[in-house]
Amino acid sequence: MVALIAIAAAATGMAVHQHLTAREAERVAEARELALLGVASRVTEPYAAVALGVAAVRIHADDQTRTALVDTMVSERQAIFRGTDIVAAIAISADGRTALVADQNQGVALWTLSPSGRPDGRLDAIRAGVLESQGGEVRAVALSLDGRVALVSAGEGFATLWNTTDREHPARLATLEGGSVRHVALSGNGKTALIGHDDGNVAVWDLAQPSRPVRVAALATHRSVLRSLGLSADGRIAVTVRERASTVWDLSDLARPIQGGGLDTADTASAAAALTADGRTALVGSALWDVSNPTRPQRLTSLPDVEHMVVSAALTSNGGFAMTGEAGGRTVVWDLRDRARPSRIAVLKAPVTQVDEVALNADGNIALIGTPKWGVFSWDLTGLSGDPFHDLCGGGRTGLSITRAWWSHFTKSKPWPDSFGDRDSFEPCA
Known part of the structure; x- marks a missing residue:
């Protein structure tokens, strides 16, 4: 029983x-x-x-x-920069209130960003001053953290430096010559610039006197194509990404840059680099690196489920968040606060199949993507914690x-x- x-x-x-x-x-x-x-x-x-x-x-x-x-x-928060078209390059200020856009048809212009006040949380983008009326030859742009200094490349063999304190009336400060320009990078205070040329050379410029910029050094000549440049906000650490090698550089002495360690990026689909403000952490392709010791960089982790080559990347000032744009058009915002386990916060979806540029402001609340057909899209990510x-x-x-x-x-x-x-x-x- x-x-x-x-x-x-x-x-x-x-x-x-x-x-x-x-x-x-x-x-x-x-x-x-x-x-x-x-x-x-x-x-x-x-x-x-x-x-x-x-x-x-x-x-x-x-x-x-x-x-x-x-x-x-x-998707509720997606907005567009109306009037933008074939976008080659974008940059954003630390506070997310100013953007710099290079458009082949519309030229190079500053845009002011502000909350729309609508329930959907979208941003309003208003075109302000024009730096270059013709944008066809512009390949790269950069902004200082406060948005008061801009650097614009040109295919004719030079880059231009601008005072953008008055958003409506930007003023050209100087021309930086040296050959056809492919990439540019600017320190947070606008006093150091890197200019990457088509021949693979990277020139280091001292902009302490903006009207009289001085080319002070070059980062060792290479024959391989330069894919990306990264520069810390303090201007002391740089990363160059090439077809065959990625390298960390110590720029503490601008006139005597020191070549640091190489980054093994063979398995990380690398065509982009970004650095934290303090230069201690770098995102190269889909790999996160500790570069606090430039001579011995240490790989920390890789972003999960990256589907295609990373063609553009951005990091917040403290490295807590990142943004990547892939060759297939997929754009992802990442949570890196736990470096051992990076996680995806959101996929930013726009009606595009190609994203050439991404930009993220200092705290990660404002995200931009630049596309070669559909212009610039923006998202206000304020309040996204990962718990929807x-x-x-x-x-x-x-x-x-x-x-x-x-x-x-x-x-x-x-x-x-x-x-x-x-x-x-x-x-x-x-």
Whole structure:
């Protein structure tokens, strides 16, 4: 008898477990269906996209439902620099209020960025002063941290230095000659510049007297193509990325740059570099490096799931966040606060298949991408913590509601989901 009771109890327990497992599977399926409905509604029904996305996470939070909701939140915040077209280069000031855009058709101009005040959180971008009326030959631009100094390349064999304190009336300070320019980099205070030429040479310029810039050194001649330049805000550490080698440089003495260690980037799809403000951390392609000792750089980690070559990269001042643009057009914002486990915050999606330039302001709240056909897109990422449910439900969206009538109309009479319960409405943030 005892044995029979034990068997019966075991059978009952198994049945309960199977029932719970089946119910959980139903909840997962319902949540993912809601997430997909939300994704499909982003363009035509923004409210539905948010409400369904939050409901999906509320019912079952996993990578799929969270990612769908984050992407919906980010898509709400996308804006465009109206009038931009074929964009070759972009830069942004530390505070995110000033952008510099080189457009082949529209020339090189400053733009002012400000919150629109709309619920969607999009930015307003207004074109200000023009530096160059013709942008066809411009390949690269750079801004100082405060946005008061700009460096603009030109294909004719020189770069120009600008005082951009007055955004409406930028003033040319000097011309930096030396051959056709492919890449430029500017220190945070605008007093040091690197200019990479088509022949592979990188010139070091002292801009302490802006009207009288002095070429003080060169970073060892190479025959390989220069793909990218990175320069720390203090101007003391640089990284050069080439077809066959990436190298760290110590520029503490501008007149006597010291070649540091090489970076093994063979497996990291490297065509871009960025440095933190203090020059202690570098992002080269999809690999993160400790370059605090320039002679012995140490690889820290790699960004997960990078699909194509990284053609542009940006880091926040403290290295807590990064942004990468891939050759296939995929643009990702990363959380690097745990260096051992970098994680994706969001994919910035625009109607493009190619992204040539990315830019991120000092704290990572403002992100820009430059495209060769569709102009410049912006995102205000303020308040994104990596927890989309908290970000939305704690950020003024507590009134989200899905009623039976709305559900029936929106889904063309699909059954009311079991996970919504027997009530006449479901409040995902409640």
